[in-house]
Amino acid sequence: MATACGRCQGALDPEDLRCALCGLAVPEGEGSARAPDAARAEIVRCVTCGAAMAYDARVQAPACAFCGSVTRSERIDDPMEQASHALAFTVGPERAREVLRAWLSGRGIFAPADLATNATVDHLRPLWWPAWIFSALADVWWTADSDHGAHRSAWAPQNGRAAMRFEHLLVSASRGLSYEECARLAPGYDLQRAAPAEGLLSATPAGGVVERFDVQRSAARRRILDALTSMAGAEVGSRYVPGSRVRNVRVSLLLQSLTTRRFALPAYVLAYRYEGRLYRAVVHGQDERMVLGESPTSVWRVLGVVAAVLLAVVLIAWILSLASG
Amino acid sequence: MDPAGSAHVECGRCGASMQLPSTARTAVCPYCAAPAIVERPRSAASVDPAFTMGFVFEASRASELVHRWARAQGFFREPGVRLAKVEDLRGVYLPAYLYSAVARSRYSALIGEDYTETETYTTTDAQGKTETRTRTVTRTEHRPLHGEHAAYVADVLVTASRALGNAELEAVEPFDLRAIRRYDPSLVVGWIAEDPSMTAAECYELARREAVEKVGASLHGFMPGDSHRDLVHQTWLEQESLDLVLVPVWVLALRYREDRGLLRVLVNGQTGRVAGAVPWSRLRIALAVAAALLAVAAVVAAVILLEPA
Ligand SMILES: [Zn+2]
Ligand SMILES: [Zn+2]
Ligand SMILES: [Zn+2]
Numbered sequence: 001m002a003t004a005c006g007r008c009q010g011a012l013d014p015e016d017l018r019c020a021l022c023g024l025a026v027p028e029g030e031g032s033a034r035a036p037d038a039a040r041a042e043i044v045r046c047v048t049c050g051a052a053m054a055y056d057a058r059v060q061a062p063a064c065a066f067c068g069s070v071t072r073s074e075r076i077d078d079p080m081e082q083a084s085h086a087l088a089f090t091v092g093p094e095r096a097r098e099v100l101r102a103w104l105s106g107r108g109i110f111a112p113a114d115l116a117t118n119a120t121v122d123h124l125r126p127l128w129w130p131a132w133i134f135s136a137l138a139d140v141w142w143t144a145d146s147d148h149g150a151h152r153s154a155w156a157p158q159n160g161r162a163a164m165r166f167e168h169l170l171v172s173a174s175r176g177l178s179y180e181e182c183a184r185l186a187p188g189y190d191l192q193r194a195a196p197a198e199g200l201l202s203a204t205p206a207g208g209v210v211e212r213f214d215v216q217r218s219a220a221r222r223r224i225l226d227a228l229t230s231m232a233g234a235e236v237g238s239r240y241v242p243g244s245r246v247r248n249v250r251v252s253l254l255l256q257s258l259t260t261r262r263f264a265l266p267a268y269v270l271a272y273r274y275e276g277r278l279y280r281a282v283v284h285g286q287d288e289r290m291v292l293g294e295s296p297t298s299v300w301r302v303l304g305v306v307a308a309v310l311l312a313v314v315l316i317a318w319i320l321s322l323a324s325g
Numbered sequence: 326m327d328p329a330g331s332a333h334v335e336c337g338r339c340g341a342s343m344q345l346p347s348t349a350r351t352a353v354c355p356y357c358a359a360p361a362i363v364e365r366p367r368s369a370a371s372v373d374p375a376f377t378m379g380f381v382f383e384a385s386r387a388s389e390l391v392h393r394w395a396r397a398q399g400f401f402r403e404p405g406v407r408l409a410k411v412e413d414l415r416g417v418y419l420p421a422y423l424y425s426a427v428a429r430s431r432y433s434a435l436i437g438e439d440y441t442e443t444e445t446y447t448t449t450d451a452q453g454k455t456e457t458r459t460r461t462v463t464r465t466e467h468r469p470l471h472g473e474h475a476a477y478v479a480d481v482l483v484t485a486s487r488a489l490g491n492a493e494l495e496a497v498e499p500f501d502l503r504a505i506r507r508y509d510p511s512l513v514v515g516w517i518a519e520d521p522s523m524t525a526a527e528c529y530e531l532a533r534r535e536a537v538e539k540v541g542a543s544l545h546g547f548m549p550g551d552s553h554r555d556l557v558h559q560t561w562l563e564q565e566s567l568d569l570v571l572v573p574v575w576v577l578a579l580r581y582r583e584d585r586g587l588l589r590v591l592v593n594g595q596t597g598r599v600a601g602a603v604p605w606s607r608l609r610i611a612l613a614v615a616a617a618l619l620a621v622a623a624v625v626a627a628v629i630l631l632e633p634a
Contacts, residue, residue, distance in 0.1 A: 007427065007564050008477060017376065017505055023425030023479025025375055025568045028507065041345075041352045041361035042337040044511045052338075052359040054515020057380035057416070057594075062511040071511060141474050143549045145438065152466050153438035157549045159472040219503075248549040252476045254427065 020221035081213040083264035085194040103291040112298040126208035128264035129174040137256040148243030188287035350518035360515035374508040375568040380594040387575040394599035405581035418518035418571035420485040424532035426565040432558040433471040436550035483531040485521035496600035497593040
């Protein structure tokens with residue numbers, strides 16, 4: 001199905017005209033070579049009425065001025081992507097509720113004491129959120145400042161080149177979950193157990209939602225390149241720059257290979273109500289130990305802890321003064 | 326076929342013969358009024374475009390955008406432009422080349438790394454006593470850095486028409502390349518469309534220059550340190566590609582003064598961005614300079630007169 005760009009190895013879909021990463025044009029499939037012997041002016045005929053058609057800016061397509069028919073090109077210019085692989089829920093909805101309740105009772109010292117007992121789950125929605133999973137091999141050129149070889153300034157410029165391999169990196173395409181939430185959920189998925197999306201997603205559990213990819217394909221490719229660049233930067237900063245302190249890491253890269261798969265990943269989005277307010281939480285669809293969310297804090301408990309700490313400080317000061325006096 | 330000349334083209338519908346510029350890609354037959362595509366014998370000189378981007382609004386919208394742009398011109402521009410009449414507004418599919426490549430560079434620069442130093446200095450206080458104080462100053466140490474850089478350079482667009490220079494095209498860029506379509510005659514029929522009047526070699530030169538400039542700009546961002554200077558680079562472009570693309574541009578002429586030629590204004594047919602080189606108003610600049618001089622003279626005179634003798 002997908003082919004690779006001849007220059008950067010980025011994935012190309014059958015409808016792609018140009019590579020979204022490096023701009024290389026995709027050669028046209030069949031040669032539409034029709035050349036007359038002498039120059040002729042040919043009209044483009046309307047397939048409905050046979051009259052001459054012209055391109056119409058209002059509909060952005062060729063249109064017939066006589067019968068009004070518009071020739072639509074079948075291809076959407078820059079389509080939204082769709083998941084090709086999906087993971088199944090291994091945590092059931094009832095289990096997700098239990099997990100949330102357990103999480104609420106373990107909210108720590110500042111949470112209200114009755115949180116777990118008095119919170120009510122308002123709704124629970126199984127959600128498949130979209131993400132790109134990619135692997136890449138890249139040639140990276142970098143510069144940075146570090147303390148290695150520094151003279152009068154604490155910083156000295158460094159540069160270098162490295163080949164880096166990135167495996168199973170996840171870039172979120174979700175609008176519903178925040179970037180941070182996605183980053184925290186990501187390690188809990190077992191990507192080896194992926195199944196074709198079509199079969200799995202058609203058997204959506206009750207009330208389930210398959211979130212669409214939020215960005216168009218060309219923008220997606222850019223986002224992957226950006227993610228790759230920032231990951232290469234982090235890698236350079238931690239492993240390649242000599243010295244112990246590093247700043248101003250800059251990278252530039254060329255790809256040797258890039259494979260991208262579009263995934264739908266399972267999670268539960270829950271809303272619970274406590275004392276009239278709604279709070280949101282996310283339970284991982286495959287790893288029940290992962291619960292993210294917000295929870296109320298009890299003002300009385302915070303005040304109580306502050307008072308206890310103050311009391312302890314006063315006591316210690318008093319004991320110290322007794323000991324020294 | 327002489328690229329600057331004209332040629333006879335036969336209408337495929339009524340058989341009439343018409344005289345067309347040899348770079349015309351579209352035509353309207355004067356006898357049967359049919360919008361048509363000019364098909365020519367295949368030759369080295371005529372290449373089919375690879376891509377096109379469609380116009381997304383009509384002439385009325387383009388002229389509205391031009392009027393708004395003209396009214397927003399500054400005080401020191403020719404005042405006639407603000408009230409000028411739009412003459413001869415035409416939608417043109419301009420031939421241009423879309424260039425991309427892999428750019429490998431070698432650079433060297435002096436990287437500035439800042440550090441602070443405490444220095445002592447002497448001042449004289451109000452009583453005329455000299456005292457020594459210290460202060461912290463920031464200094465910069467420059468360290469040489471040489472290295473390599475490589476990147477993809479995509480989306481460089483250069484004109485392929487002698488009638489419209491690259492600077493003029495740049496003034497209405499960028500185009501939204503996501504809306505690009507594979508060229509098909511039906512996407513340009515009824516509009517003016519031209520074949521390139523510049524050779525691919527000339528366009529390669531333009532594109533390479535633009536690509537190297539882009540690399541130069543990104544190298545400035547690639548340098549570490551608090552500052553840098555003397556950045557020089559040598560760039561090799563590899564795996565180049567050049568594709569002919571027709572870009573939608575509204576071209577029109579503004580008559581802003583009876584005694585002057587027409588002012589050419591372009592409107593990006595996709596984004597609506599307007600550009601034109603509006604001349605400065607010499608009269609207004611001269612008046613402003615005169616007013617400023619007069620004001621300075623008045624201040625000087627006042628100072629002299631009020632100075633206690
Ligand atoms: Zn590519
Ligand atoms: Zn029709
Ligand atoms: Zn005719």
